[in-house]
Amino acid sequence: MAATGTDEGTGRAPERPLFAILMAGGSGTRFWPASRAARPKQLVAVSGERTLLQSALDRVRPLVPPERVLVVTAKAHARAVARQLPEIPKKNLLVEPVGRNTAACAGLATCEALARDPNALLALFPADHVIADTPEWRRLLVSAARVVSERDTVVTFGLPANRPETGFGYIRAGAPVAERLAPGMREVAGFVEKPDLETARRFVSSGEWLWNSGVFVVRARRLRELIDEHQPKIGAGLARIERATGAAARRRALAEVYPELPAVSLDGGVMERVPGMVLMPARVGWSDVGSWSALDEVLPVDAAGNVARGPVLALDASGCVLYSSGALIAALGVKDLIVVQTEDAVLVCPKDRAQDVRQVVDRLKQMKKERLL
């Protein structure tokens, strides 16, 4: 899988150079006050010292050299991304003039990879999750790349669905496939996006449905064709960008074209329409850390059920999420509480109100407290 060297599993040299695409364009409010408009979740050190974006890079670093890591980000976050990823060449930071969801984002990265290497193989990642078992994750990526090299298919990664989450996409695992190349691989037998609770419960108890990770491995040329086929407007827009020669002309084309592109997701707008996709089940301790209350999925939990990040003193406290950016948090006699400290704000709310943190952000917007957003 490495640019030079051999594939450990088979001893064969890799057929195509692998590019890692980190899609870091997201925004969100659920991790306020640690996340801000200018510092969304992926740019926050949710679970340790490294931010989620930095951790995403760390995971692929042994597989892909920095010059083949492309990072797509929003204008507002470009400087922060560059600061967080000093090892990535500046020209590998692809800045979207406006956010247009992941299909356009992936398309932009695909064009860039093709311009650098027409034989590029892509591994596309969201950059806002945590993976506990990185070695296993890398092993699966290597297997997926091998399968795509041989078969020109699309590999998607499915995660164990351990609760009836209604905000996720689900993938049904079909018959085993390509077992010689990668044991455990399955055909994709269906997609369902954001099911209702009853359906989600059925999916979870069936054991046949996995969560869609949003991670794909595919040849760049193939993805470019799939975009043309399933999202022709995006395909046409990308073609205009591709035709522009020189950095300045390309930037101009991007600024003109991008706002017109349909904002659809790579999953729903393209991948779910592709026949013959392959599913790689991934038991890698994945968590999307959807809110502060999910911090217990990615941080050690003490005997009293508290999770802590940074300097924390818990006395008679239980079930709490205590997240400090530097100041000591002293939690005395409290239960199931979230306390988040940053330099300019402190959030305190019960764990079962974690989803309502956006209400705080909304109110701050109304109050025109831009500095705190």
Add this chain to the structure above:
Amino acid sequence: MAATGTDEGTGRAPERPLFAILMAGGSGTRFWPASRAARPKQLVAVSGERTLLQSALDRVRPLVPPERVLVVTAKAHARAVARQLPEIPKKNLLVEPVGRNTAACAGLATCEALARDPNALLALFPADHVIADTPEWRRLLVSAARVVSERDTVVTFGLPANRPETGFGYIRAGAPVAERLAPGMREVAGFVEKPDLETARRFVSSGEWLWNSGVFVVRARRLRELIDEHQPKIGAGLARIERATGAAARRRALAEVYPELPAVSLDGGVMERVPGMVLMPARVGWSDVGSWSALDEVLPVDAAGNVARGPVLALDASGCVLYSSGALIAALGVKDLIVVQTEDAVLVCPKDRAQDVRQVVDRLKQMKKERLL
């Protein structure tokens, strides 16, 4: 009462120059993290922008010029006190080498006042409380000074006992006295220090017992004699300090003598043994703000029962004490909670655990987190 000018009530010039003694030597842990070893409660802006010590000075400023305000403080707090009270001459800051409770503290200030003016009249104040009705308080002080000028007695101030507090001293109001000089004055018919709960309840329901404010008005010479009489060891020690001539010699004597003085309170060790004391009932909205949960006694309470200091956003929050030193506190869906933010620490605890904040401080001591103490 002013140094120059006339007594408004009688038209007579004041007989003796009034000195205000601010006893700011206390320490304590109940206002951690706003209060620290180096910044005890009286040096904290508990209820507004001015600290309790600054507010104590503000209250007497119209009555006493800065050169007649003496502030007694501990070595560890001397610099902070000087910074907080820039209008007070440096030589008016009396620094105790070690804390020896209020009898020694008052004695030290008495010697200093006598050295400046043998006819000095003293108003002695603790500096760690809040008074809502400052004009009334000043009126009572003026009356008390008038009574002491005429009668050479000791006036103490009694506060309405509105709850069976077991940590306070109580004074029994006796027969009316000196009504011509100051309406409402009563004889002191007894002292009880820190009664048990049942006794405290009886005191409160009787209406005859008031809380001891710890504020006294007395001639300096008289207080010096009372100390000699009731605390002869302190009297002898003070005499050694008085005999030292020159600033350096006096500092040396202070350092030698002070650690040997008995640590007794002015109330219990001296005043409660004085016959014929006079009690001035004071309905002035006094609060000792004994802990974070008492902040609702001194700050405005909103419709949901929250009190806030500094930038605060309360959403579905009720009964909370939210104290910020600068960062926004966002309290979402919490009830009866104390949240205190300072630059280097955040405290979160239920209101009914306010007295246990010292446990946090004790633990930090064990952990040798000196920076946070």
